[in-house]
Amino acid sequence: xxxxxxxxxxxxxxxxxxxxxxxxxxxxxxxxxxxxxxxxxxxxxxxxxxxxxxxxxxxxxxxxxxxxxxxxxxxxxxxxxxxxxxxxxxxxxxxxxxxxxxxxxxxxxxxxxxxxxxxxxxxxxxxxxxxxxxxxxxxxxxxxxxxxxxxxxxxxxxxxxxxxxxxxxxxxxxxxxxxxxxxxxxxxxxxxxxxxxxxxxxxxxxxxxxxxxxxxxxxxxxxxxxxxxxxxxxxxxxxxxxxxxxxxxxxxxxxxxxxxxxxxxxxxxxxxxxxxxxxxxxxxxxxxxxxxxxxxxxxxxxxxxxxxxxxxxxxxxxxxxxxxxxxxxxxxxxxxxxxxxxxxxxxxxxxxxxxxxxxxxxxxxxxxxxxxxxxxxxxxxxxxxxxxxxxxxxxxxxxxxxxxxxxxxxxxxxxxxxxxxxxxxxxxxxxxxxxxxxxxxxxxxxxxxxxxxxxxxxxxxxxxxxxxxxxxxxxxxxxxxxxxxxxxxxxxxxxxxxxxxxxxxxxxxxxxxxxxxxxxxxxxxxxxxxxxxxxxxxxxxxxxxxxxxxxxxxxxxxxxxxxxxxxxxxxxxxxxxxxxxxxxxxxxxxxxxxxxxxxxxxxxxxxxxxxxxxxxxxxxxxxxxxxxxxxxxxxxxxxxxxxxxxxxxxx
Amino acid sequence: xxxxxxxxxxxxxxxxxxxxxxxxxxxxxxxxxxxxxxxxxxxxxxxxxxxxxxxxxxxxxxxxxxxxxxxxxxxxxxxxxxxxxxxxxxxxxxxxxxxxxxxxxxxxxxxxxxxxxxxxxxxxxxxxxxxxxxxxxxxxxxxxxxxxxxxxxxxxxxxxxxxxxxxxxxxxxxxxxxxxxxxxxxxxxxxxxxxxxxxxxxxxxxxxxxxxxxxxxxxxxxxxxxxxxxxxxxxxxxxxxxxxxxxxxxxxxxxxxxxxxxxxxxxxxxxxxxxxxxxxxxxxxxxxxxxx
Numbered sequence: 001x002x003x004x005x006x007x008x009x010x011x012x013x014x015x016x017x018x019x020x021x022x023x024x025x026x027x028x029x030x031x032x033x034x035x036x037x038x039x040x041x042x043x044x045x046x047x048x049x050x051x052x053x054x055x056x057x058x059x060x061x062x063x064x065x066x067x068x069x070x071x072x073x074x075x076x077x078x079x080x081x082x083x084x085x086x087x088x089x090x091x092x093x094x095x096x097x098x099x100x101x102x103x104x105x106x107x108x109x110x111x112x113x114x115x116x117x118x119x120x121x122x123x124x125x126x127x128x129x130x131x132x133x134x135x136x137x138x139x140x141x142x143x144x145x146x147x148x149x150x151x152x153x154x155x156x157x158x159x160x161x162x163x164x165x166x167x168x169x170x171x172x173x174x175x176x177x178x179x180x181x182x183x184x185x186x187x188x189x190x191x192x193x194x195x196x197x198x199x200x201x202x203x204x205x206x207x208x209x210x211x212x213x214x215x216x217x218x219x220x221x222x223x224x225x226x227x228x229x230x231x232x233x234x235x236x237x238x239x240x241x242x243x244x245x246x247x248x249x250x251x252x253x254x255x256x257x258x259x260x261x262x263x264x265x266x267x268x269x270x271x272x273x274x275x276x277x278x279x280x281x282x283x284x285x286x287x288x289x290x291x292x293x294x295x296x297x298x299x300x301x302x303x304x305x306x307x308x309x310x311x312x313x314x315x316x317x318x319x320x321x322x323x324x325x326x327x328x329x330x331x332x333x334x335x336x337x338x339x340x341x342x343x344x345x346x347x348x349x350x351x352x353x354x355x356x357x358x359x360x361x362x363x364x365x366x367x368x369x370x371x372x373x374x375x376x377x378x379x380x381x382x383x384x385x386x387x388x389x390x391x392x393x394x395x396x397x398x399x400x401x402x403x404x405x406x407x408x409x410x411x412x413x414x415x416x417x418x419x420x421x422x423x424x425x426x427x428x429x430x431x432x433x434x435x436x437x438x439x440x441x442x443x444x445x446x447x448x449x450x451x452x453x454x455x456x457x458x459x460x461x462x463x464x465x466x467x468x469x470x471x472x473x474x475x476x477x478x479x480x481x482x483x484x485x486x487x488x489x490x491x492x493x494x495x496x497x498x499x500x501x502x503x504x505x506x507x508x509x510x511x512x513x514x515x516x517x518x519x520x521x522x523x524x525x526x527x528x529x530x531x532x533x534x535x536x537x538x539x540x541x542x543x544x545x546x547x548x549x550x551x552x553x554x555x556x557x558x559x560x561x562x563x564x565x566x567x568x569x570x571x572x573x574x575x576x577x578x579x580x581x582x583x584x585x586x587x588x589x590x591x592x593x594x595x596x597x598x599x600x601x602x603x604x605x606x607x608x609x610x611x612x613x614x615x616x617x618x619x620x621x622x623x624x625x626x627x628x629x630x631x632x633x634x635x636x637x638x639x640x641x642x643x644x645x646x647x648x649x650x651x
Numbered sequence: 652x653x654x655x656x657x658x659x660x661x662x663x664x665x666x667x668x669x670x671x672x673x674x675x676x677x678x679x680x681x682x683x684x685x686x687x688x689x690x691x692x693x694x695x696x697x698x699x700x701x702x703x704x705x706x707x708x709x710x711x712x713x714x715x716x717x718x719x720x721x722x723x724x725x726x727x728x729x730x731x732x733x734x735x736x737x738x739x740x741x742x743x744x745x746x747x748x749x750x751x752x753x754x755x756x757x758x759x760x761x762x763x764x765x766x767x768x769x770x771x772x773x774x775x776x777x778x779x780x781x782x783x784x785x786x787x788x789x790x791x792x793x794x795x796x797x798x799x800x801x802x803x804x805x806x807x808x809x810x811x812x813x814x815x816x817x818x819x820x821x822x823x824x825x826x827x828x829x830x831x832x833x834x835x836x837x838x839x840x841x842x843x844x845x846x847x848x849x850x851x852x853x854x855x856x857x858x859x860x861x862x863x864x865x866x867x868x869x870x871x872x873x874x875x876x877x878x879x880x881x882x883x884x885x886x887x888x889x890x891x892x893x894x895x896x897x898x899x900x901x902x903x904x905x906x907x908x909x910x911x912x913x914x915x916x917x918x919x920x921x922x923x924x925x926x927x928x929x930x931x932x933x934x935x936x937x938x939x940x941x942x943x
Contacts, residue, residue, distance in 0.1 A: 341820030463839035465870055470839065 002062040002091075002127055003035035005055050006119060009043035009068035011098055018102040020112040024067075027116060033123055035059055044074050049081050056085040063091035063129065065122045067115065069098040088131035090574070090634060095122035117650070121643040128639045132574035135612040139225040140324040141565050142167065146217055146504070149177020150547060151539025151554040152329035153199050158558035159327075160208035164565050167321050168203070169231055170213045171500055172260075174278035175200055177331055181261060183361035183369070185547055186411040187442035193277065193364065200279045212319065213280060216500070220326065220508050223614045224534030225570045229321045235314035237285035237293075238271070242309035245273070245281060249301035249310065257289045259366075263356040265374065266366035271301045271310075275364060285310070325534050325561040328510065328518055329554065330501035332540035334493040335390035335398060343389065343491055344462045349375040350469050350488050351462055354408060357490045361415050371419050373488045376467070379420055380487035384471045385409045386459045387429045391494035400515065402494035403544040406433045409492045410443060413452045426453045426484050428473050436546070455482065462489055495544040510535060517543045528557040536561050575633055576615040577622060581607045583629035590621035590630055654776075655722035655768075656684035657713065659693050659732040661881035666729070668925035669881065672910035673728050673773060679789065679917050680781050684726065687717050693732040694739060696806065697848075702742075704752055710739030711753055715764040724769040726776055728910070730806035730880035737770040737813045772807065774823055774879060774909075775815050783830040791918035793832020797940050799912070800838045800873035801825050802864065804845050804883045824877060824909060831916040838871035840864045845886040854890075858897055861890045865904050875936060877909040884908065889930045905933035915942050 008024055010016035021039040029037050036059045042048050043066055052064060064087075066078050071094040079089035097115040105111040141164055145156045148170030156166045168175070180200075182192035203209055214234040221228045238249075255270035268274075270289040273282070291298035293312040302310040337345040337353055345351045350373050352360075359365035360372070373380045387409050391402040406429065413425040432454070434440045446452050457474035464470070468485040475482045497516040505512055511519040511531050518537045521529040528536055536557035539550040564570065577599075586606035591599045598614035599621055601607075608630075622630045628637060662670040677684045690713055698706035714736060717725050727733040743749045744766040754763045777786065801824030811818035821842075825835025843864060846857030864887060868876055878884050888906040895901050906929070915921060921943040926934055937943045 341817065461839065461842075465839070 001033055003060060004033045004063045004065060004123055004126060005036040005052070005059060005061040006034055006038075006065045006067065006123070007043055007048075007052055007055075008037070008039040008097075008119070009048070009066065010039065010041045011069060011102075012041065015068070015098050015102045015115075018105055018108060018111045019097060019115045020108055023112060024116055024119070028119060031120065031123065033127055035061060043068050044077055049077070052078070052081050053085050056082070056087060061087075063087070063093075063126045065093050065095055065119060065126055067095040067097045067119045067122070070094075070096050070100075088133075090129055090132040091126065093122040093126045093129070095119040117647055120646045124642040124646055125634075125639045128636065128642070129634050132633060134571040135574055135576070136569040136571050137223075137225055137613045139564060139567055139570055140227070140322045141165070142321070142323045143325045143327060143561050143565060144169065144217070144220075144227070144229055144321065144323040145327045145329060147177070147329035147331050147539070147541065148172075148175030148211070148213070149329060149331045149539060149550075150179040150196060150199075151331070151541070151550040152177070152327065153196075153203055154551045154554035155327045155329060155536075155538050155558040155561075156209055157199065157203055157206065158555050159561060159565070160203075160206045162558075162562050162566075164208065164562070166206075166209045167229070167231075167323060168209060168211045169215050169217050170211070171216055172274070173213055173284035174274045174280070175203065175211065175213065176275075176277075176279070178355070179547060180275065180277075181263070181355060181362070182358050183363070183365070184411065184415060186407045187436070187438045189411070189414070191363075193362075197277045200277065204279045211280065214284065215319075217504060218318070218507070223611065225324045225564060225613075227323050227326060227534065229323055229326075231319040231321065233317050233319055235287070235316050237287070237311060237314050238283045239309045239311065240280050240282035242307045243282045244307045244309075245283070246306070247273075248304045248306070249283060252300040252304045254298065254300065255289050255291060257286060262359045262366050263353065265352075265356055265359055283309075325536065325564050327536045327538055327554075327557050327561060328505075328530070328541050329538040329557075330504060330518075330541040331498045332495045332544070333498045335402075335496050337389070337491060337493055339397060340390060340491075342461045343386070343459070343489075344464070344469075345491065348462070348464050348469060349373075350380075350464075352488070352490055354405070354412065354490055354492045357412055358408075361412070361419075369419075371416060378467075378487065380423065381420070382424045382484070382486045383413075383416055383426070383488045383490065384459075384469070384484050384486040385413060385425065385427045385490045385492060386462075386471070387427060387492045388458070389491040389493050392430055398494045398496070398515070400494075400544070401433065403433070404546045405492040405494070406431075407436070407439055407442070407546065409490075410434075410446055410452070412490060414446050414450055417450050417452065424451070424453065426455055426471075426486070428455050428457060428459050428471075430456070430458065436548070455484075457482075495540060497541065501541060508532075508535075517541065528553055528560055534564065570613070572613055573617065574612075575635065576612055576617045577610055577619070578631055578633055579608050579610055580629045580631060581605075583627045584608055585627055585629075587626065589626065590624050593620045593624040595620065652723050653721055654682075654685070654724050654726055654771075655687035655717050655720065657687055657690055657693070657717070657725045657727050657732055657736070659690075659727065659729045662728060665885065665928065666881040666908065668922070668928045669728055669884075669908040669910060671922060671925070672908065672914040672919075675919050676910050676913045676917060677773075679919065680777075680786065682776070682781060687720055687722060687725065689716055693727075693729075693735045696731050696735050698735060699738050699742075704743075704749060704756075707739045707743060707749075707753065708756065710736050711743055711764055712757060712760065714740055714766070714768050714770075715757065715760055715762070717768045718765060719761050722768050724771050726771050726773055728773050728879065728908075730772070730804065730878075731882060733770060733772040733815075734806040734813065738810075740766055740770060741812070772815050772879070774807070774827070777827065778823055783826060786827075786913075786917075787830045790830070790832055790916045792916055792942060794828070794912060794916055794940070794942065795832055797833040797936075797942070798836050798872050798874045799828045799833050800836045800868040800871065800876050801828065801841060801909075802845075802868075802876045802878045802883060802887065802906075803842050804878065804880050805842070806880055808842065824879075827909060828877070828912075831912060833912070833916075836868075836871050836873045838868045838873055840867035843867075845880075845883045846890075847882060847886070850882075850886050850890065854893060855897075857886050857890050858893045861887055861894045862898050862901060865891070865894070865901070869902070869904060873904070875905045875907060875933065877907045877912060879909055891931055903931045905929065905931045905936055907933060 253269035258264040363369040538554040694709035828835035849856040
């Protein structure tokens with residue numbers, strides 16, 4: 001029989017005041033298997049740990065029970081003590097007599113008795129514990145970044161700079177995301193493109209980064225450290241290697257399509273480059289709007305292309321890659337403005353979204369940075385900004401705060417004032433949320449020096465009268481209904497997860513919250529990791545956030561991915577499920593219950609096999625197995641039976 | 652499906668032309684209205700301002716009687732009857748305690764209230780049951796060249812749970828006007844409050860509302876308004892008298908119940924008695940458009 005040492009901790013007074021530790025020591029000394037027992041004030045302290053080490057050597061112990069706090073706190077501390085003493089760390093059991101005993105009871109007599117039973121169960125479990133060794137697997141030292149916005153770009157650059165290979169997949173024809181559409185950025189008012197394009201260029205030139213645009217991740221199989229990725233790349237009708245960017249093709253193309261880059265405020269052709277600084281710098285043929293790939297239908301662009309870069313026969317390709325870690329930076333979309341019909345978007349051209357206004361402000365936008373309103377090209381003399389359009393309205397729209405709208409709206413109003421000096425901006429708001437570095441100063445300066453009028457209240461309705469937009473709202477500070485006659489209305493739309501992300505997360509089985517944003521493993525302590533091992537979150541895919549936060553989070557996600565990529569092997573707890581091949585009938589009931597895809601029926605041997613890296617030891621298969629062939633290591637039916645017997649006997 | 656018609660008080664008095672025209676229209680459309688027996692006051696929308704069960708009794712008694720007369724649904728013409736009956740039903744049915752108390756109180760009725768009778772507004776029947784397509788086929792005198800604003804007020808669309816259409820952006824009445832061959836005009840103030848019962852205690856409030864609403868409609872190009880609420884109709888039509896006195900530049904506009912125009916479009920004869928119930932005489936406009 002194993003020689004077991006029992007070490008009872010006082011935890012100062014936390015345990016000792018409610019549990020009579022001296023009496024426990026006395027009563028358990030004769031329990032079968034116990035070769036040594038003692039109690040001490042702080043077992044987790046260095047002297048406490050030394051007590052255990054000394055006892056292991058002197059008494060030649062085979063295993064140790066520490067009766068103390070929850071194993072979530074000090075299990076690894078005491079496992080290390082065993083390792084350092086030459087024992088297998090799985091010959092250590094914690095008997096939790098603090099959270100589950102002393103803290104929740106007041107009666108010393110009863111608490112002491114209960115502590116005794118808890119310690120006995122731990123002794124019984126330990127008696128049948130096997131020595132286990134962590135499961136290990138190799139790591140593919142390459143990362144996949146999904147999404148080429150600022151968050152994806154930052155994460156990719158960080159990982160690549162650390163010397164690891166990166167695959168970036170972007171759905172659109174160019175990287176840059178929403179940030180490339182912005183004019184200036186708050187609170188410093190530096191030009192968005194000026195600070196983003198150097199990063200885009202760096203990414204395209206980086207020897208460690210391979211970029212796939214017009215592409216989507218179809219599937220990711222495998223497990224942490226060893227993923228197999230399938231990427232679907234849309235047909236390359238324009239060969240980027242041959243295209244010399246002469247722009248002759250767009251001149252002859254007869255098809256006009258609303259420009260995505262300009263949020264529909266201008267037109268592009270069916271063959272186009274999204275914006276001058278696009279990365280990769282090449283033209284894209286938009287198959288959905290092209291008159292037809294049959295040269296009989298049109299074929300004008302191919303005729304015109306001197307470089308012979310256009311090939312109508314190109315087809316979609318599937319690319320396979322192996323990676324060790326995946327960064328999800330799938331970004332955001334604006335809340336659908338059609339959901340707020342009373343604001344009249346779509347009906348009135350002079351009601352626009354915040355992203356459209358960014359384009360109007362932008363030097364590369366449809367108006368070259370001059371502020372004209374869409375309906376008649378007049379300079380708007382009075383302009384109304386409607387904050388929380390769709391946000392903070394749990395009854396009808398989004399329940400959450402989209403976080404960035406207060407600041408970008410203020411930025412809009414400022415930039416408007418800088419360009420239209422005699423103009424009057426009004427901002428309808430609920431609260432002004434300016435909780436970032438130098439954000440509050442940005443607000444105060446605008447209110448005191450720029451003459452921006454803030455009206456606290458929501459807008460009920462917007463309609464047109466003559467050539468004015470009438471904005472009806474409530475001023476909740478004076479408790480009066482007010483009407484503003486404006487030339488242009490900008491809706492500060494809330495933020496939702498990007499449309500494409502919904503299907504992707506379903507395919508990849510990534511957890512999301514009830515709003516569709518990706519779920520972090522822990523809201524405070526593991527904010528950049530997904531619950532699915534090997535997946536990391538960056539940018540607005542996880543929740544609304546501004547550029548500084550997206551970049552910090554992306555670097556955080558990259559650092560976490562680098563921890564994985566820089567390990568030669570990944571290790572995994574060996575407390576996982578096993579299969580007794582003699583008992584397994586191959587019914588495969590367990591295969592369906594496994595949430596991690598860790599179990600598979602071997603068609604030849606007709607026995608279920610466990611992928612030890614994927615298994616998380618949840619126990620679902622064990623309770624499902626009708627024959628008892630599935631057993632959790634060190635938590636077998638026999639061990640559980642013995643523990644129940646102790647509790648049931650009450651002695 | 653057995654449908655009963657719940658008139659409510661005004662339909663027999665000030666809004667008699669609403670009832671008459673609706674009866675005739677439904678006859679032509681092949682769905683004659685059958686008035687339920689022994690109905691009483693709907694409770695009026697005041698009953699919903701507090702949670703006092705006593706105030707719900709009128710509504711519930713009507714619904715219970717309809718149940719006992721074997722009606723699966725009650726059709727109302729008046730927006731307020733629709734709103735009050737429907738809300739009272741939900742309020743009582745959604746709370747077992749309320750249901751028990753109300754039934755205990757009404758022990759003299761023939762049976763217990765179960766809530767099996769639906770409350771439906773005539774507009775919903777026209778759109779969903781009869782369909783606008785079908786109505787269009789029966790139009791013999793299209794309202795050509797007539798620009799009409801639909802005034803919804805609050806009772807058809809608030810609270811949103813019982814709205815007969817999108818509660819912020821309804822189009823059902825404009826669609827109906829288009830079906831009749833006229834031009835349904837969306838005007839900004841079509842969902843604003845008409846002033847409701849302020850018309851009795853603070854007439855000036857209603858006068859101002861009427862001024863704003865009619866002007867809003869006129870600016871959008873409307874030549875007439877339609878509504879389905881007798882209280883709105885009273886405020887928007889009768890109060891144009893005071894509005895004209897108060898605002899000298901104000902120009903008046905006829906206000907119809909939507910069924911009056913339906914009657915004309917379906918080829919029914921314009922009843923001269925209806926004119927007496929209008930404050931602003933609609934006849935010149937109808938003559939101008941060649942409709943009567």
